[in-house]
Amino acid sequence: MHVEEKFTDATWPASPETATLEAKNKYLGFWLFLGGETVLFASLFATYLALKDKVPDSSMPLAKDLFEIPLTFAMTMILLTSSLTSVYAMYHMKNNSFQKMQTWLVITVLLGFSFLALEIYEFNHYVHLGHSFTSSAFGSAFYSLVGFHGAHVTFGLMWFLALMIRNAKRGLSLYNAPKFFVASLYWHFIDVVWVFIFTVVYLMGMVG
Amino acid sequence: MSTYAKKQGFGATLWDFMTTVDHKKIAILYLISGGLFFILGGLEAVFIRIQLAIPDNNFMSAGIFNEMITMHGTTMIFLAAMPILLGIMNAVMPLQIGARDVAFPFLNSLGFWLFFFGGVVLNLSWFLGGAPDAGWTSYASLAIHSEGHGVDFYVLGLQISGFGTLIAGINFLVTIINMRTPGMTYMRMPMFTWTTFVVSALILFAFPPLTVGLFLLLFDRMFGANFFDVAAGGNTIIWEHLFWIFGHPEVYILILPAFGIFSEIFSTFSRKRLFGYSSMVFATVLIGFLGFMVWAHHMFTVGLGPIANAIFAIATMAIAVPTGIKIFNWIFTMWGGSVTFTVPMLYAVSFIPSFTMGGVTGIMLGAAPADYQYHDSYFVVAHFHYVIVGGVVLGILAGVTYYWPKMFGTMLNETLGKFTFWLFLIGFHLTFFVQHFLGLMGMPRRVFTYLPGQGWETSNLISSIGAIFMSVGIIILLINIVITSVKNVRVGNDPWGDGRTLEWAIPSPPPFYNFKQLPLVRGLDAYWIEKMEGKKEMTPAEPLDDIHMPNGSIIPICITIGLFIAAFGALYNMDNKTWSVPVIIIGLLITFGSMLVRSLKDDHGFHIHKEELMDDKDKEVKA
Numbered sequence: 133m134h135v136e137e138k139f140t141d142a143t144w145p146a147s148p149e150t151a152t153l154e155a156k157n158k159y160l161g162f163w164l165f166l167g168g169e170t171v172l173f174a175s176l177f178a179t180y181l182a183l184k185d186k187v188p189d190s191s192m193p194l195a196k197d198l199f200e201i202p203l204t205f206a207m208t209m210i211l212l213t214s215s216l217t218s219v220y221a222m223y224h225m226k227n228n229s230f231q232k233m234q235t236w237l238v239i240t241v242l243l244g245f246s247f248l249a250l251e252i253y254e255f256n257h258y259v260h261l262g263h264s265f266t267s268s269a270f271g272s273a274f275y276s277l278v279g280f281h282g283a284h285v286t287f288g289l290m291w292f293l294a295l296m297i298r299n300a301k302r303g304l305s306l307y308n309a310p311k312f313f314v315a316s317l318y319w320h321f322i323d324v325v326w327v328f329i330f331t332v333v334y335l336m337g338m339v340g
Numbered sequence: 341m342s343t344y345a346k347k348q349g350f351g352a353t354l355w356d357f358m359t360t361v362d363h364k365k366i367a368i369l370y371l372i373s374g375g376l377f378f379i380l381g382g383l384e385a386v387f388i389r390i391q392l393a394i395p396d397n398n399f400m401s402a403g404i405f406n407e408m409i410t411m412h413g414t415t416m417i418f419l420a421a422m423p424i425l426l427g428i429m430n431a432v433m434p435l436q437i438g439a440r441d442v443a444f445p446f447l448n449s450l451g452f453w454l455f456f457f458g459g460v461v462l463n464l465s466w467f468l469g470g471a472p473d474a475g476w477t478s479y480a481s482l483a484i485h486s487e488g489h490g491v492d493f494y495v496l497g498l499q500i501s502g503f504g505t506l507i508a509g510i511n512f513l514v515t516i517i518n519m520r521t522p523g524m525t526y527m528r529m530p531m532f533t534w535t536t537f538v539v540s541a542l543i544l545f546a547f548p549p550l551t552v553g554l555f556l557l558l559f560d561r562m563f564g565a566n567f568f569d570v571a572a573g574g575n576t577i578i579w580e581h582l583f584w585i586f587g588h589p590e591v592y593i594l595i596l597p598a599f600g601i602f603s604e605i606f607s608t609f610s611r612k613r614l615f616g617y618s619s620m621v622f623a624t625v626l627i628g629f630l631g632f633m634v635w636a637h638h639m640f641t642v643g644l645g646p647i648a649n650a651i652f653a654i655a656t657m658a659i660a661v662p663t664g665i666k667i668f669n670w671i672f673t674m675w676g677g678s679v680t681f682t683v684p685m686l687y688a689v690s691f692i693p694s695f696t697m698g699g700v701t702g703i704m705l706g707a708a709p710a711d712y713q714y715h716d717s718y719f720v721v722a723h724f725h726y727v728i729v730g731g732v733v734l735g736i737l738a739g740v741t742y743y744w745p746k747m748f749g750t751m752l753n754e755t756l757g758k759f760t761f762w763l764f765l766i767g768f769h770l771t772f773f774v775q776h777f778l779g780l781m782g783m784p785r786r787v788f789t790y791l792p793g794q795g796w797e798t799s800n801l802i803s804s805i806g807a808i809f810m811s812v813g814i815i816i817l818l819i820n821i822v823i824t825s826v827k828n829v830r831v832g833n834d835p836w837g838d839g840r841t842l843e844w845a846i847p848s849p850p851p852f853y854n855f856k857q858l859p860l861v862r863g864l865d866a867y868w869i870e871k872m873e874g875k876k877e878m879t880p881a882e883p884l885d886d887i888h889m890p891n892g893s894i895i896p897i898c899i900t901i902g903l904f905i906a907a908f909g910a911l912y913n914m915d916n917k918t919w920s921v922p923v924i925i926i927g928l929l930i931t932f933g934s935m936l937v938r939s940l941k942d943d944h945g946f947h948i949h950k951e952e953l954m955d956d957k958d959k960e961v962k963a
Binding site for chain 1 (some may be wrong): 444510511517519559560563564572574578581583876944
């Protein structure tokens with residue numbers, strides 16, 4: 133199969149994300165990249181756990197004073213849902229229904245932006261409580277871990293938008309299908325990392 | 341040779357190399373820039389040895405000495421040894437598996453330029469207020485208090501070049517998994533390809549902790565974070581862990597490719613199949629795995645407690661087992677073979693005792709209670725130079741000599757090569773053997789001078805004389821390279837005469853598409869099998885057809901330059917300069933903008949048509 137070939141619904145391959153050699157390489161390379169990213173976040177988690185609640189004086193807020201489950205639970209649900217909607221998008225990609233894929237991606241992106249908005253609100257809130265990037269080692273570790281994740285979310289959103297706008301008039305091909313697919317893999321990865329953040333940072337932060 | 345033989349002007353050649361995505365040209369770029377950094381690091385070593393040649397010397401100040409040792413270590417590890425090895429991998433691995441290029445030619449180029457500009461950032465520190473001076477390990481307790489911008493150059497330079505290495509690692513992994521020619525099963529892959537494979541996996545999992553460690557240090561020094569500020573709740577041990585979780589696999593990232601090169605050389609010049617091939621593969625994978633389990637043996641004296649120390653000590657000693665398997669397999673490969681002592685083979689043979697000595701002192705250091713005695717003494721310096729110079733550098737010199745004809749189409753002079761070999765080997769042992777005893781006699785590492793009357797004078801002088809021997813050896817190598825390039829005597833496909841693997845079945849240097857038709861592999865040492873059946877070339881695995889090739893691109897340099905600019909913004913951020921944040925933003929915009937262009941612009945590459953390939957064939961026959 134060739135990248136510039138024209139397809140109908142009937143000839144569109146079942147797994148367009150791995151239909152050509154370039155696509156196979158991209159697919160595997162991206163999985164490996166996510167392996168490296170996992171180690172990156174593992175290092176950040178380890179740093180966070182080592183520095184959790186390490187503040188210079190006792191008047192500064194600790195994890196249990198700061199975190200509120202309702203807000204972060206809402207963020208978790210939003211991001212989990214966006215992962216689901218990106219699965220729907222990929223389902224339509226595999227069925228060569230470009231418009232439906234775009235629609236689900238739009239929903240994914242909107243959910244992503246609302247997650248980001250809540251995160252900005254959350255950070256702003258903490259800064260007002262005296263918990264900032266430079267106030268303590270705890271603050272540095274917290275904002276680095278959650279901020280790295282936030283930066284990944286931002287990058288993922290930009291990536292989806294770039295792909296959607298670029299291909300809006302061109303539809304699907306074996307050239308861009310793998311691009312959509314790895315972007316959605318990235319999005320799932322971000323989601324999985326957030327599940328760990330929710331558990332390790334917020335839930336474990338509440339119980340001590 | 342439709343495009344190869346064309347005469348080009350200097351500008352065109354430069355542009356060609358700046359935009360190339362061809363793994364063979366990128367290999368040459370790695371080799372040249374790695375070589376330049378190797379000479380820089382070597383000069384720094386010579387300056388260190390001049391300073392230490394006699395007691396109470398004032399050749400340089402203590403501050404400059406700290407900068408010298410830091411830059412010597414950092415340059416040699418990150419900017420010399422690793423890039424030269426990546427260069428050899430780039431040049432050889434795709435040929436060994438019968439691929440036309442790596443999986444991601446664009447990323448290959450990006451990886452090189454990131455490494456190169458990272459190295460430039462690091463070395464610009466000499467001209468912009470002083471080099472880093474907290475040691476190549478840059479322990480945070482020292483590094484956050486280092487004045488000036490030295491450590492910032494270290495952080496940003498390594499951050500940029502580290503991204504490049506990570507990209508190269510992913511690229512090689514995908515290449516080896518997806519792009520092997522028909523018949524090239526995993527257990528038929530040449531040993532050097534196997535080591536490249538394992539090393540790439542190590543790079544993938546070892547570099548992210550370094551990235552994080554560097555980010556933490558960067559945030560602390562440039563953006564007011566408190567990771568390592570104990571008064572604000574920070575903890576400097578975090579840096580030590582992150583650094584060594586990276587740093588220990590890093591030594592295997594360096595040594596395993598050298599093991600691969602030596603495996604090829606032993607079997608070629610013994611005219612025998614590598615002894616115990618499958619156990620070699622197993623040992624390589626095992627070393628790679630255990631390499632991640634031993635990082636805390638660099639931290640025995642930190643105070644992690646007897647249980648942690650005991651576990652890491654035992655894991656450390658366990659690595660001696662797979663390494664021992666390898667040593668014996670190399671010896672058995674030579675056993676009963678018809679051995680010819682070419683220059684690469686000389687390096688290989690001398691590597692065995694040299695490296696084994698480094699291994700033995702490694703076991704000594706791995707014994708946690710004894711380590712309290714050796715820690716931070718010249719014994720450690722002697723140990724790691726025995727494994728890195730006696731292993732990696734001998735491997736690099738052997739590999740460069742062995743693959744020179746494949747990369748450049750000319751043969752390095754054997755006589756001059758032997759001069760280099762003997763001078764370097766003798767110089768190496770002169771320099772570092774005595775350092776074991778200096779260490780045991782109590783000389784601490786990283787001291788800029790010492791007092792007379794402690795019995796250290798003679799050994800230090802011998803050590804410095806050894807450094808001169810090594811330098812002369814390298815100078816002769818450079819002369820050799822110049823003479824060889826000027827004479828320009830072209831060689832054929834298999835200049836050593838006994839090539840066993842696919843790379844020796846195609847012209848030197850190979851055409852830019854490597855294989856006109858992908859070769860069919862029928863076993864380990866595929867080319868040797870064909871030779872034994874009296875054939876001159878490989879059996880093709882496919883009919884002659886159009887070949888799809890990638891386009892060159894200037895975007896990798898653009899992406900890199902953006903990061904280069906952003907690095908300077910971050911660097912001067914702690915001086916409260918008003919322009920620092922805008923410069924960071926501009927730099928990152930260039931980087932992400934270039935990535936966006938790359939993503940949005942369709943690039944389908946081009947095809948070499950069947951007819952052109954047939955023309956090539958005719959020309960080759962005529963020539």
